[in-house]
Amino acid sequence: MSVVNFVGARERCSSSNLIERFKGTLRRSELQGVFSPGELVAVKFEAGERDNLKYVRPLLVKAVVDAVYSLGGQPLLVDTLSMGSKASEVGRRWLEAVALHGFDVTSLGKSPMLADGYTGEEELLVPIEGDELGGVEVARAIAESQALVVISHVGAHPFAGLSGALVSCGVGCASLRGKERIHAPLRPLFMPDRCDGCGQCEKHCPHEAVRLKDDKPFLDEKKCKGCAYYCTAACPIGAVVIDGYMTKRFQKRAVDSALAVTGALQGKVYYINILMDVCPYPDCYPFSDVPFVPDRGILMSRDPVAIDSAALDILNESSGIRGSIADECDGLESSSDKLLQVTGVDPRDMIYYAKKLGMGSSDFEIRKA
Amino acid sequence: MQKEKVWFADANAANWVESLVAKAKDLFYEAKLNECIEKGDSVAIKIHFGEWNRTRCLRPELVAAIVEEVKACGGRPFVCDTTTLTYHPYSSRFIGNLALETATRHGFTEASLGCPVVVADGFSGDDDVRVEVPTGIILKEAYVAAAIAHADAMINLAHAKGHPVASFGGCIKNIGIGGQSKRGKYHEHLAHWGSPEDFLGWPARHPEKCLGLDCPFHKLCEDSCPRGAYHIDEHGHHFDAEKCWLCYSCQITCMFTGHECMVFTPDYFPYAQIAMADAAKGVMLTFKEGKVGHMAYCIDVDPNCDCIPWATLPVVPDIGVFASKDPVAIDAAILDMIDAAPAYPGGANKALDNVQGGYKQGQDKFAITQGTSPRYQITAGVKNGLGNMEYELVPYTPPYNEEHVAKWQIRPTPTTLIQREMWKKRDFILEAAPYKRVPFEEKPSYEDFKAGDRKEYLKKLPVKEWADAVGKD
Numbered sequence: 095m096s097v098v099n100f101v102g103a104r105e106r107c108s109s110s111n112l113i114e115r116f117k118g119t120l121r122r123s124e125l126q127g128v129f130s131p132g133e134l135v136a137v138k139f140e141a142g143e144r145d146n147l148k149y150v151r152p153l154l155v156k157a158v159v160d161a162v163y164s165l166g167g168q169p170l171l172v173d174t175l176s177m178g179s180k181a182s183e184v185g186r187r188w189l190e191a192v193a194l195h196g197f198d199v200t201s202l203g204k205s206p207m208l209a210d211g212y213t214g215e216e217e218l219l220v221p222i223e224g225d226e227l228g229g230v231e232v233a234r235a236i237a238e239s240q241a242l243v244v245i246s247h248v249g250a251h252p253f254a255g256l257s258g259a260l261v262s263c264g265v266g267c268a269s270l271r272g273k274e275r276i277h278a279p280l281r282p283l284f285m286p287d288r289c290d291g292c293g294q295c296e297k298h299c300p301h302e303a304v305r306l307k308d309d310k311p312f313l314d315e316k317k318c319k320g321c322a323y324y325c326t327a328a329c330p331i332g333a334v335v336i337d338g339y340m341t342k343r344f345q346k347r348a349v350d351s352a353l354a355v356t357g358a359l360q361g362k363v364y365y366i367n368i369l370m371d372v373c374p375y376p377d378c379y380p381f382s383d384v385p386f387v388p389d390r391g392i393l394m395s396r397d398p399v400a401i402d403s404a405a406l407d408i409l410n411e412s413s414g415i416r417g418s419i420a421d422e423c424d425g426l427e428s429s430s431d432k433l434l435q436v437t438g439v440d441p442r443d444m445i446y447y448a449k450k451l452g453m454g455s456s457d458f459e460i461r462k463a
Numbered sequence: 464m465q466k467e468k469v470w471f472a473d474a475n476a477a478n479w480v481e482s483l484v485a486k487a488k489d490l491f492y493e494a495k496l497n498e499c500i501e502k503g504d505s506v507a508i509k510i511h512f513g514e515w516n517r518t519r520c521l522r523p524e525l526v527a528a529i530v531e532e533v534k535a536c537g538g539r540p541f542v543c544d545t546t547t548l549t550y551h552p553y554s555s556r557f558i559g560n561l562a563l564e565t566a567t568r569h570g571f572t573e574a575s576l577g578c579p580v581v582v583a584d585g586f587s588g589d590d591d592v593r594v595e596v597p598t599g600i601i602l603k604e605a606y607v608a609a610a611i612a613h614a615d616a617m618i619n620l621a622h623a624k625g626h627p628v629a630s631f632g633g634c635i636k637n638i639g640i641g642g643q644s645k646r647g648k649y650h651e652h653l654a655h656w657g658s659p660e661d662f663l664g665w666p667a668r669h670p671e672k673c674l675g676l677d678c679p680f681h682k683l684c685e686d687s688c689p690r691g692a693y694h695i696d697e698h699g700h701h702f703d704a705e706k707c708w709l710c711y712s713c714q715i716t717c718m719f720t721g722h723e724c725m726v727f728t729p730d731y732f733p734y735a736q737i738a739m740a741d742a743a744k745g746v747m748l749t750f751k752e753g754k755v756g757h758m759a760y761c762i763d764v765d766p767n768c769d770c771i772p773w774a775t776l777p778v779v780p781d782i783g784v785f786a787s788k789d790p791v792a793i794d795a796a797i798l799d800m801i802d803a804a805p806a807y808p809g810g811a812n813k814a815l816d817n818v819q820g821g822y823k824q825g826q827d828k829f830a831i832t833q834g835t836s837p838r839y840q841i842t843a844g845v846k847n848g849l850g851n852m853e854y855e856l857v858p859y860t861p862p863y864n865e866e867h868v869a870k871w872q873i874r875p876t877p878t879t880l881i882q883r884e885m886w887k888k889r890d891f892i893l894e895a896a897p898y899k900r901v902p903f904e905e906k907p908s909y910e911d912f913k914a915g916d917r918k919e920y921l922k923k924l925p926v927k928e929w930a931d932a933v934g935k936d
Contacts, residue, residue, distance in 0.1 A: 200573040218889055238885055 096397035096458040098404045099123050103370055103389040113157050116392055119463045120161040120366075124396050128364045129241035131166025136209065136239035138267055140247055140377045141173045144191045148371040148382035150247045152201040154392075158243055158366065159202055167241070171202055172209035174233045175270050176378040177277065177321035178300040184270070185212035209233035214270025220358045224350030224451065226343060231272035232351075232358045241362040242267070242355070248405050249373045250386075250419075252326065253280060253336060253344045255433050255441030257376040258405050259365035259398040260448055264352030276351055279343035280322035280336055284311045288333035298328035327379055338439070345444035352398060353451055365401045367393040369408060374419045374436050386418035386425065386436065399454025402445050409433060466855040467792035470494045471800070473858075474762055474781035478868075480861040484528045485871040487758070487784045489861055491532045494786035496618060496756030502537030504615035504754075507583065509637055511622055511769040512544040512566040515555035519763035519774035521622045523570040529620055529758065530578050538616065542571060543581040545608045545641055546588030548648050548710035550770055551719075552687035557645075559586035583608035588645030594745040598847045601656075601738045605745020606647030611638075612749040619790065621759040623797045625766035625778060625811075628711065628727070629736050630829045631801075631837030632768045633794040634757040635844055639743030651742040652709045653734060659704040662728040666707065666714050673700035673724040680720040687716040700724060732835035740843035743790060747849060757793045758786045764801060766811040766832040776810035778828050791850030795841050800856075802827055809928075 101115045129135050137158055142149025155171070162169040173192070175184050185208060192198070192206055199205040210216050210233035218237035221229040236242060246262035254261050265276055282295070282304075291309030303317035304325055311325075311334075326334045356363050369390040373382045387409050395401040413428040414420030423435040434440050449456055470493045472486035479485065491497065500506055508529060513520030526542060533540040544566070547556045556562040559582040566572070571580055584590050592612035594605045611617060621637035629636050643651055656664035673695065675681065681695045692706035693713070717725040747755060761782040765774050782800050787793035805824050811832045815821050822831040830836040841852050861867055869875055886892075901907070921933040 198574065205574075238888065 096395060096400035096455050097124065098397070098400050098458050098460050099394040099463065100391055100404075100460050101463045102391040112392075113153060115463050116154070117157045117161050120158065120394060121164055123394050125161065125243070125364050125394070126165050128243075128362050128396065129165070129167045133167055133240035134170055134238070135162050135167035135241045135243060136170045136172050136236045137162060137243045137245065138172055138209070138236065138262065139197070139206070139245045140262065140266060141188065141192045141197055141206070142195055142377040143176060143380045144187065144194060145380045146377050146382045148247075148373045148385070149195055149377045150245060150368050152196045154368060155197065155245060156202050158245060159204060162243065163203075169204055170235060170239055171197075171204050171206040172233070172235050173206060174210045174266060174268065174273075175208060175214035177270065177273050177319060178324055184214055207235065209235035209267070210269035217269035217271060218358065220354040222350060222354045222357060224346070224353060225447075226347040227275060227350040227354075230351040230354035231269045231275070232355050233267055233269045233272075236267045236355065237358045239359065241364070242359045243364045243366065245366045246368065247371070247377050248367045248369045248409070249371075249376055250433050250436045251376050251439070251441075252437050253322065253341045253439060254348055254444055255345070255437050255439035256402060256406055256444070258367050258402040260352050260402050260444060261348050261376070263355050263363065263365070263398060264348040264350070267355040268351050272351060274319050276347040277320035277322060277344065279340045279347070280320040281315070281318060281340065282313060282322055282325045282334045283337060284313070285333045285335060286310060288331060290331065290333075292330065294328040294330060295325040295334055298324045300324055323379060327375070327381075341439045342443060345439070346447055349444055349448045349451060349453070352448065353453060356398075356453065363396070363398075365395050365398050367401050367405045369393065369405060372409060384415070384418050386415050386420035387412045387432065388415060395458070397454035397458065399445055399449050399456055400458035402441070402448075403456045404458060404460055406433065406441055406445070465851070466853045467787060467789035467851045468494070468857055469785055469787040469789070469793050469796040469854045470857045470859050471783060471785050471796065472861070473783040478863065479872070480863055480867045480870075482871070483760070483762070483784060484524055486859065486861060487525065487528050487760070488532055488871050490758070490784055490786040490859060491529060491756075493857075493859055494756065494758075494788065496758070496786060496788070497532070497536045499616045499618070499754050499756045499788075500533060500536040500538040501615070504538045505613070506533050506538040506540045507611045507614035507617040508533065508540050508542045508578075508620055509583075509611065509617060509641060510542055510544055510571070510620050511637065511641060512556060512562060512571060513569050513769040514772040515553070515565050515568065516772045517569075517769055517774055519624070519765045519777070520569050520769045521620075521760060523575040525760055526571065526620065527576050529618055530576050533618060534577070541579045541581045541610070542576050543583040543608070543610055545584045545643065546582060546645055547770060548645065548652070549687075549689040549712045550710065551712055551715045551772065552683055553772065554712070555772070556770075557588065581610050583610035583642075584644035585609065591644030591647055592749065594748050596741055596745045596748065596847070599741035599744060600843055600847050601653070601734065602650065602741035602745070604650070605742045606644045606650060607642055607746050607749050608644050608647075611642050611746060614750075616754040617750060617756075619755060619757045621757070622763070622769055623759045623761040623785075623801070624764050624768060625829050625833055626768040627771070627833060628732060629739055629768075629837070629840060630732065630833040630835045631794070631798060631840070633759055633797050634790040635740055635743045635794050635840050635849070638746040638790070639739035639741075639840070642746035643742050647742065649708050649710070651735075651738050652711070653731075653738055654709040663731055663734060665704055665709055666725045667728045667731070668700075668702060669724050669726065670700040670702070672722070674722065675699045678722065680716065680722070683720070684713060684716050684725075687712040729834065732833075733839040736835075736837070736839035737843040740840045740849055741847055743844065744847050744849045747790070753788070756786070756788060757790045758784065759793060759797055760784050761797050761800065764807075766829070777807045778811050778832060779804040779807050787854075789850040789854070791841055791844035791852050792854035794844075795852040796854050796856050798829075798837055798841070801829075
């Protein structure tokens, strides 16, 4: 049975300070068995796209860095590039976002860096056996580390259902090329009956793959890289959609990649799921919307299946926030399947596939600090 | 008489252990400055931020070296300087926000140093602690910058160089002026001491020498006074002695634009040095016995202070780093070393050639470049109990062995081993090999790339002395 540690978000007095409880739980957790003193420990955080307001705060990332230091590890703070910019721009955009979001050597005690290089092409191909991908391009700095701590900001994910440990490890630790292959099955479908021809999808596509003809969008298949979020996120009326068979493949590929990442690190991976500011979109979106579930706390585990299952259970148990997307999707009830209702994608498919690949167990015990 | 020990390592370096950074770290322990710091102590590291456009300030790495060792001793360091007075019309450090912009421009940031960077006397320079100085020769009180006064320990980390008023700026000056708040600095400048006529507590004025509105700098001159103490009109120069608090701004403006109306009298300088030693004593009184260590980098020894917004060629070649627990002994040792050193070719010495015949090795260099000997501050520091000028100079040579090479490196074991491990996973060099190049047999002859005789060009160089020297060997 897997162990998932949990610290609740409520802070009733100075001595129940969340950061202190988080750090203390981390130090006592199975994290200490993940690496030996002196080893290089990649700490994967998500800097968040520029203009996103709900990214994980530097203070929480600093707590992880401190815990790694206190256990004798050498932390290496890394993030990877998101899809959708030119090679000459992409690293620069990340650096600007990192600066704006307050992740720097003064706040973290260590300068953050791009694990897949300035253009996202620095990688190590790791072969695996999975349904979708024969091998995955893992960001080089992560593949070169001796252990990995994945900090995930839990929220809804439009293609995976749940953005948690599996997605952050699989998609987040892949290089840009790896991400492109994971996203490859995704292709936007333009709903002609809903589309009013506003042209936002054409304007926002970074690859110039969408062209408007007679006020109707058309996709250039050769140019489309499948990031599928600039066009879908650009549409104000939900006329750009992704089909279910595409998202199923995306889920599998994300898990395949997560398997490659854990393989590259010989299983020396630790997962931290932050269940705070739970939003409808992941942090790689340039907006965040309001949270739809109240802050719950932080989960920690060595098992990505257990930790994502636990996160899913906790979110579904919670009542939704009035006025949020949960309200629009009939997800206010404390037993509603919120992530499925918000995204239309069932995260259980992804978790089940990961379990099938032997990545972890859905039989777990939550230990409250 | 007991001699205070001053440790010294020279500026030469030919290997890892001889890096000035490595030697500074060694000296920190040789001089037992680590004994000043107990675990948990708040430790002020007092440096000079340097004025905007000043290039001969300390480099951040030289400061970070000491920050790291203070941390290693369990101290909680912060690097600080204080607000200045308006020393010239474009002063860049007299309030907190300008001071921090200037510090950042010189690379003194939390990111580069690894600890907070603090303006020790607050935004406006009024945050201070008043200290009685019973042994003071001129000053009987000092106004010490609050962050320094409240710190548990201090490393007085000076840049040794000349100074237009104090003649020399070393460890005494780094706290004697640098540790004072704004009003402390006016106090130490001897503002309103005596009467306007004696020229000691006010600028030495020669209104008859003012060119009035004909002076091309008269507007700058008027603007240079932060108190609006004087103005220039068709009747010449008007001065309100009550308003003036002697910040030197008008004097610097007048003198450095080549004029002689607002100047100093020669007797001002010795008194300023004596007052500075008193103020330094005031700073030391805010610390318990044995809680202050003094270090100085004697490199880039410009004839003028880091508070001057330009830098010229040094007085002497780089000398090295010094450490001691006595601020007077360390300054005395540095001054002796500077005087004993040869003159820097083409430096301040050359500028003085026509006037005074320059200075010879062994002469009091700052007495010649600045017009006043810097030794008044040393003697005053002995008389007011700041320290002892009798010193024993302990030269330090780092051991050259594997262990010591490793001591101050970025990682304790050779980092090449990291690369070796990385190439085991994926070797980009072998993936690219063989590189596309001209076949080895067809390699060009490097003889074809030899440059010809350059004398023709050297003789035309704009530095006449150098051009004339070509071919004379």
